[in-house]
Amino acid sequence: ICLFLPHSLGEKMCTRMNDKYKQRHMWKILSQVDTEEKDSGTESCAPDFSTVYAHDLLPANNGEECTKHFLQEVVDILLNYIRRMFDRESKVLDFHYPHQLLDGLEGFSLELSDEPEPLEQILVDCQDTLKYGVKTGHPRFFNQLSTGLDLIGLVGEWLTATANTNMFTYEIAPVFIVMEDILLKKMYTMIGWPVGEADGIFSPGGTVSNLYSLQVARYKYFPEVKNKGMAALPNLVLFTSEHSHYSIKKAAAVLGIGTDNVILVKCNERGKMIPEDLEAKILEAKSKGFVPLYVNATAGTTVYGAFDPLNDIADICEKNKLWMHVDAAWGGGLLMSRKHSVKLEGIERANSVTWNPHKMMGVPLQCSAILVREKGLLQACNQMNAGYLFQTDKQYDISYDTGDKTIQCGRHVDVFKFWLMWKSKGSSGFEQQINRCLELANYFYKTLKNREGFELVFDGEPEHTNVCFWYIPPNLRGIPKGPERSRLLHQVAPRIKARMMEEGTTMVGYQPHGDKVNFFRMVFSNPASKKCDADFLICEIERLGDKL
Amino acid sequence: ICLFLPHSLGEKMCTRMNDKYKQRHMWKILSQVDTEEKDSGTESCAPDFSTVYAHDLLPANNGEECTKHFLQEVVDILLNYIRRMFDRESKVLDFHYPHQLLDGLEGFSLELSDEPEPLEQILVDCQDTLKYGVKTGHPRFFNQLSTGLDLIGLVGEWLTATANTNMFTYEIAPVFIVMEDILLKKMYTMIGWPVGEADGIFSPGGTVSNLYSLQVARYKYFPEVKNKGMAALPNLVLFTSEHSHYSIKKAAAVLGIGTDNVILVKCNERGKMIPEDLEAKILEAKSKGFVPLYVNATAGTTVYGAFDPLNDIADICEKNKLWMHVDAAWGGGLLMSRKHSVKLEGIERANSVTWNPHKMMGVPLQCSAILVREKGLLQACNQMNAGYLFQTDKQYDISYDTGDKTIQCGRHVDVFKFWLMWKSKGSSGFEQQINRCLELANYFYKTLKNREGFELVFDGEPEHTNVCFWYIPPNLRGIPKGPERSRLLHQVAPRIKARMMEEGTTMVGYQPHGDKVNFFRMVFSNPASKKCDADFLICEIERLGDKL
Missing domain, CATH: 3.40.640.10 (Type I PLP-dependent aspartate aminotransferase-like (Major domain))
Structure with a gap:
């Protein structure tokens, strides 16, 4: 039996939207159906965000409805971003130079003023911030060791932000402190250390x-x-x-x-x-x-x-x-x-x-x-016994006040998202995810090995997901190895990377290393990436570097 | 004109919910109306979360609907928490000892296993995590210097988590890097330094x-x-x-x-x-x-x-x-x-x-x-010129690659929430918020000064929002100042605090300092706190400490 429940976060859109705002809602307007009358009993009207300000949100009196609708708008923006991010047809980034961002792009002004902006502007700013950023979860973003966006991890961060607490004591972060302990013990076990x-x-x-x-x-x-x-x-x-x-x-x-x-x-x-x-x-x-x-x-x-x-x-x-x-x-x-x-x-x-x-x-x-x-070294090394945090006359076991082990005082809650991900996929889920990334690296390595114009920085199957390689543009292929070829080859990766960013199709890192001139470092850590994405990168490098 | 738009995140609740899950949805079930038929064209059925797993979410094929409904469920949980948090009738915390959390409370198991849990369990875990935590945004949480929950700041964190990037280079965090620069310049100005x-x-x-x-x-x-x-x-x-x-x-x-x-x-x-x-x-x-x-x-x-x-x-x-x-x-x-x-x-x-x-x-x-x-000292002091991050042959002005100024490598984006809050309230909004907290501290100080049984640690109007004081239970009031009174007084604050936490009605810090025995430190930084909350704390201390 599937029971329909009227959605608590339903909304009605009001007029007085600026153009950008309208644009964002175009898909909604287009899909509008004439249900106004029959739903008016269960749906509440969203406020006109062009006249509503941050101080109208909770904890303001009667701020509940406004908060609800505002959060809903934000989640719509984020969900749309996530959807686009995982869409291979979308760009990885929409590159602009720093001075362009500083000058303000299509009304996206980063300047801060004395007076508040209405919530409508805040929503537009959220959209623009995402628009001009880099989609690090995109299946074709290979630029860093940290890529991807795990939805459960994301939810973990949202909850962490909502709980807005600090890891210094059990007193104000009881659940998170215990989660940290449990996660650490899991990690000791994986390493092979006696947990206690x-x-x-x-x-x-x-x-x-x-x-x-x-x-x-x-x-x-x-x-x-x-x-x-x-x-x-x-x-x-x-x-x-x-x-x-x-x-x-x-x-x-x-x-x-x-x-x-x-x-x-x-x-x-x-x-x-x-x-x-x-x-x-x-x-x-x-x-x-x-x-x-x-x-x-x-x-x-x-x-x-x-x-x-x-x-x-x-x-x-x-x-x-x-x-x-x-x-x-x-x-x-x-x-x-x-x-x-x-x-x-x-x-x-x-x-x-x-x-x-x-x-x-x-x-x-x-x-x-x-x-x-x-055990005990972290604490001995760092503890300062600050009386205002680490009182010794508390009612609970103060060994859970782990904050004095750290070189920090306040410490962000970084454990909940990890704990929730572990719950949601189990050790086995992490294992599968990691195995798949390593298989992909192996595939990529084998593909490059047999591809004309590509040269591996070192031979042998990858142990991790890193695959380091040069792309040799056709014009360089005839030049014998030596200082001149190296000088030219050194310029290839940065030039391809610059074009890649300007076109926004994919991103991969490069660097020189020791006596090696600039080479690309491919790396897989995003569970969303597939063979077709690895293939795409190769083709894209060829396309962008062909005429160099 | 108020246009009704069918909500994109509408939902239908399916059966096979476990008890906790049912409980959470009780309010929805109670408010159920018979609109199933007429809405079936515009609403999609939420999946049965008891049979759906993390790997069914995006980037899974056809994961979009499931993701949408799941995020909606999460936001409902978070919104309910926020609503309760700002409600003075709700408790600040539901205290349990570490061993109780470790043993598992009413099915809230913190242990991690090899196999994945269904999304239904993940939602319940989110609820439980919040239930057994501390509501640091509650108007009666006075325990730390950081209190409150700014909704715009919260939204800023949600977006930051969604963008999931790193502050090391302009390359992968262009907007956030520029926002950091703008915020820092604002801060230099407030200090009175030449910005350049x-x-x-x-x-x-x-x-x-x-x-x-x-x-x-x-x-x-x-x-x-x-x-x-x-x-x-x-x-x-x-x-x-x-x-x-x-x-x-x-x-x-x-x-x-x-x-x-x-x-x-x-x-x-x-x-x-x-x-x-x-x-x-x-x-x-x-x-x-x-x-x-x-x-x-x-x-x-x-x-x-x-x-x-x-x-x-x-x-x-x-x-x-x-x-x-x-x-x-x-x-x-x-x-x-x-x-x-x-x-x-x-x-x-x-x-x-x-x-x-x-x-x-x-x-x-x-x-x-x-x-x-x-200028320049941070960079000179910390830079290591890592080739894989801080390439010198990039297409943009690499002075925006600020990561080499830090003692970190990866660095969390902490600026967006701040930037968004500034946009949303302006400098003037921060000013009002801070002035109000200081007024409240002054009110609290004046109240205590004239209240029997309370003694200020030092006299004089508060300069900041800290007000330090002892509560002298009736039994101690007759004892002349001296070592015996001090010994007894030293035990008062921790005992009141322990009871306060067990009852969960409010939270305030205490500590000894120098030659002063344990005293309470009241502090205001939560814009949600009002005079009635300050009064409540006083009454609560009297109630809990009266018989000591």
Whole structure:
């Protein structure tokens, strides 16, 4: 039996709409039917938003109806955007230069004034903001490691925003604090750590998570640093591969260790750290009087998608009594896949792990965790016992007041969306999603391998979803390898990318790396992307680059 | 003319709903009217959510209808929550202990499994998450500096989540990057800085903003720290008042300066820094061979709401060539008020300012800015020139790629909600909102001053919205001031607070401070709060504490 219920958020559109507003509602006007009379008992008239202001919304007296209709309008705008975003016929972006946005585009003025704008203008501004943005969930957006838009994750963010609370104490975020605990325990389990002994916290991004790892390592070996600072410590050095993320250097700069004390370890042709070079550099540093502290191994490098040999690195760390961190911001998601988790073998031997569910697992931005094998270190390292937040005479178990573990005070709720996604798809859903992205990368690699005009940056099947390649325009194909060809090839990717953005058809990243001139980095993390999208990118690069 | 338009998100409810789900829809079922037939042409039947899963939503083939109905259900839940939240008759929270949440409450299981749950369960989980949370926007939630729920800010967050992008480059966040620039310029103007010369960035919270200030100060005086670390620097010390926020110490710990090198300056009875003590301590530190670097002045302390004398502190900083930071996380909002901005006189002389629009301006969490008077320092201090993000051969002005200014890599879009709120209420709207909160604090102070059984922690009209006080239960009123009375009084606030939370009627913070035993800190930042709510809190404290 299907019962019809009159919709609580029904609406009537009023006149006095400006042109843009009218345009947006055109589809509604066109589909208008003459049901005014018979529904007038159950539907309420939406206010004329050109004369209604923010202060008419809740908590204003009698603001309920207005709020209802306004939220409905907003949701319509967002839903239309989502629909277009997933439509392959729509553009990924509508590119404009900064000065164009600043000048105001078709009445989209970003300037702020003293006086309020009516809600009608707010709705138009919402539309325009989306119109001139980039559809990061589009099946043909391949530009970053974080792509896609998971609808359950989205709903999680909407609810999080509505709850509008802060992660510092159980007192004001009881459910979210417990969810964080449950998610962290799941993550410890996937890593292979005994759940009761590990520790962790969600942080605003992988770079901050990596900073935590170095901070905690320093505190573990030299707890006096908290009070006395680096002045009380010997000359520390740390190790990370030349393909690792720049956040390790950034952390060394912030923490007062200095980027000169970050020693780069060589990688093989696939971007994996060479353990022998690590060992040699540790010995060299020691011989120069430096004190090795920490090794960052990467599980899924940013550009090549390489996995460092974790067991070999763990052996070296154990032998030299160094802290082993695994930056699995990008590769951590593969732990969800029984097929691919083997690439992270040895991660259970790490002292700390960074894992960003907002990358391979498709959780909306931001969602990153720092996981530490030894319980209590995060707290000891960071706690300041602020009396106004972390009272010790509360009625509940104050170990749930996790805010004192962090380098933040206020902390955004990044766990609910992740928790809700896990509920909605189960571990098995994440596994399938990740396996599909890896299959797609494999397909893309195989296609490129056999395609004229494309050259892989390194050969071999992709371990992660990164596929790095050059496009060689016809005019360059006859030029023998050498400095001149390299100089020309270096300009190809940026020129194709610029055209791609101006046309708005797709987006993919490029960069130089080491001695390699600009190349494209293809990457798959959007569950909406299919083989046809990978094929499209190839054709589009050919189309845009053919005449270069 | 009011045109009726059939609502695109109309729905029909199907059977096979579980009990909780039925309960939620009871109001709809009760209001059911027999319009099934006449509307069947324009309304589509909502799917049976007990058999529909996340993978049926967009981007699934034919997922559009299901997505539409699902989002509509979610918005109904959120709207109902918002409605209840602003209703004074509803509870602020429904308190449970951590073990109760972990055990599962009335079928609300937080555990995660391998298999997916149907969307019906996801909707119920959303309801339950809100049910067992804390209504931070409730007019009687006074527990933190950030309270309230601005509907436009909320919409801003919903759109931000839908856009799901990252602040590192103009490339993938063009509109948001320009909005950040415009907002920052507004903030420089409010501070009184020449717009073209200043710099800034939004960060994940005031504690991180304060960390930036110290990091940038260190870099300004000792740029070698970036490469060489603290080992290359003299023994730095910094100064902050004993009433200042703990984030200054936290920053010193993180940056490798050490908390011992944070010198606490004495405050007067109102919690304002005593400039003479600052000057004396600077001289003392110098005489001991330390190198003074930085002074943090607070504009709106966390507990007392005190404003340090900025001009006096600026004089001392200039004389001693020290970096002057103003932590206006809490007090910055008062710059929007022509009446109250005088309390921040001298802020224009600061080298850096922290200002959290998520506090006094009511922007949803998180929204915090670090503002630096000298352009270029943030970039110089933090940039790592990562090739994969910050290509120098792009088609647009790459000074808009602001991500390299930050200590993060990925950065959440915290500006849109703020921008949209500013559009919707104008500077004048913020001004009115803030003035009203300050009036309310004044009313509350005056009420308490004349109320038997209440004692103010310090006398004098509030400068900000903080009012600190003890409640003296009848049994304690006869005990003369002394250790025994203090011991008993110390237990009063936590016991009242525990009962308050268990009954869920209201929430207010308490803490000890210096030599003062536990006292309540009342604070107003929620535009929904009125005099009756302030009165309610007083009565509630009396009711709950009467028998102690």
